[in-house]
Amino acid sequence: MPLNDLARNAALDGLDESVGAGITYIGVNTLVTAPPSDGTPGTGATAASTEATGGSPTYARQAVTWAAASGGQKSNSSALTFDVPPGTYAFLTLWNASTGNTGTQYRGWLPINGSVKGFGEVDSADVTADTITSSGHGLATNDRVILFNIFAESLPTGLVEGAVYYVVGGTTDTFQVASTQGGSAINITGQGELYFQKITPEVFGSQGQITVAASALVLDATGI
Known part of the structure; x- marks a missing residue:
């Protein structure tokens, strides 16, 4: 809608x-x-x-x-x-x-401190790489982010809405998330769309x- x-x-x-x-x-x-x-x-x-x-x-x-x-x-x-x-x-x-x-x-x-925010998606290639694609997302390694679903879409399988994750393995247009700072990337097992917002306590x-x-x-x- x-x-x-x-x-x-x-x-x-x-x-x-x-x-x-x-x-x-x-x-x-x-x-x-x-x-x-x-x-x-x-x-x-x-x-x-x-x-x-x-x-x-x-x-x-x-x-x-x-x-x-x-x-x-x-x-x-x-x-x-x-x-x-x-x-x-x-x-x-x-x-x-x-x-x-x-x-x-x-x-x-x-x-x-949540001014960095945007939309992301996980396609079949992202599922294989455990990455989230978001063009020019502006996030850096160790940033904390919260993920949300958008419209009636489901979050990519393996990610939890509202969980506070740490950014790992980021490039200009993709990033991964971990449960702990410097930890292993979350295993993403299904495609989906999301909204992210940085948080700096x-x-x-x-x-x-x-x-x-x-x-x-x-x-x-x-x-x-």
């Missing part, structure tokens, strides 16, 4: 902070490293990963304002700053309330701050 930009923009503006069911707050959640399982906060009614808590100054979700959607994308209109205790944080979570995770507040998530050994610049949070509907 491909949509044009008018429809995409209308759908995204339905998530504006001015809308009752929209995205009004942004949170910060920790990294879950459990390949090949889904390591993200997920798309269920509640966030599946752990949100930051405590610290001094105390962590809190931050209210967000959104610019009008354009070109099938919608981004935050002002910067956000989060006080966080020691930890490894990988996800910016989307909420409809300043607190709570009981089944009505959660809206979804975005990877921290923020690591704090002591109290710190995560700052999200204006326009850095991008709700992207160009894949629908």
